[in-house]
Amino acid sequence: MARTKSTLRDLAELILKNVEVVEADLAKRNASGPDINETFVPGADINFGNPEVSEAIYLTTCAAQQLLQTIRPPQACLIQEVSRHVVPPSLRCATELHVAEILSEAGPEGLHVKSIASKCGVDPLKLAPVLRCLTTRWIFKEVRPDVFANNRLSSVLHKGQTSEALQQNPEKKYDLPKAGICTTIGNVTDMGCKSSAYLYETLSDPDFAFSNEPNRASFNKGFNTNKTLWEFYEDPAQSARLHRFNTGMQALQRMQPVEQLRDSFDWVGLRDDALVVDVGGGIGSVPLALVKLIPKLKFVVQDMPLVVEDAQKRWKDEELVKTGRISFQAHDFFEAQPIQHPDVFFLQNILHDWSDKFCLQILSRLREAAGPETRLFVRDRVIPYTCLTSDEDNGEKIPGVLKPTLPKPLTAVGGGDPFAFTLGLGLMVLANGGERTLNHTIELYRDAGWKVETVHQFDALGRAISGITAVPI
Incomplete structure (x- = not known):
């Protein structure tokens, strides 16, 4: 048979x-x-x-x-999953102790853990299990007993400076673009891991479980604070964490091709000197890149006063700022919008930081200021469900939405690349924010007076940021 x-x-x-x-x-x-x-x-x-x-x-x-x-046996799978809790802190130790740089200087033959520990100023008996935890995840390699070297994964932890320079000037360790991955690792393994350890306590605490407030998240339990994440970062005592966060965000922006921003909205179809209001636009890096591709646009970049002050100093010699193509305005996006009837309101990576309650406030303020021809353009991830869906499941049909497919016998959408899903949970843990499905997005925008017309997706898994275009209802 x-x-x-x-x-x-x-x-x-x-x-x-x-x-x-x-x-x-x-x-x-x-x-x-x-x-x-x-x-x-x-x-x-x-x-x-x-x-x-x-x-x-x-x-x-x-x-x-x-x-x-x-x-594998189901029990072994689950034990393996929970045992991963030591991997992120081990990775943080490796980046903070500059192990990749030390091993790069040692060469392919590697270096004994005692010598590595001596250069790091830590106990070799404690460093060895940290490195072995990582080598079992193929981060670093043990070439001989107690001798470690870099490999494919660990080599990208190099920050572009010598270990001596990093130890002498720790405040400058993230200054070079090559350190971008390490800023993300630092942010996740510090703020993210410490906060997510309190996820169950947050879900089961009646004062937190059903709250939309940004200071009732797992982060608040993990760091024992009533401040929001953003207020916490503004504390002078957290200046190193704020610097790491801002540097990490800049690194992530550099990884997002400006061509995706250009291609996800009909910028060319706008009139000459069309006014685009970049709401919560930070220091204006995105408009600066976009206007160089589409010179007819005019941008007003809005953010909090300290951010605007930083941007004006940073770009004071930039020709696009001198000519007025790009200007800056202090504004809190929860307050009434001072610019009425622009061509476009633009938000990038803003709404996923906030719960629905606060997104509704932000979007409603923009709707109040919108004219009949104003369009809302939002760059945020639109994530799929982890199961395959039918047309009925997807609800309203929106042009540009990509539908995930799974060849048999695969069963979980995103199972091989869960980035969008873990990012969404991470945002919930930190600030009660999160990434949203298409149906969730449509409903949220509708409640604020906007109708989603198109969604430009670059992949069906939400790995890349989508472009969402909406018009006033």
């Missing part, structure tokens, strides 16, 4: 099929395949910018993760 092919084999074959796509692209470019034991050189192996390759990588990781969770 012929044996029925198992789900395990289906998953293994799906992995192999998509690895072949990646290898075919490598062969076409005459590039070598990635090696976990070698340091990472951008552009030297996999072409991550190729959409076909990117999809193959996603399906490979999704199938690999499902295979791991299927082939």
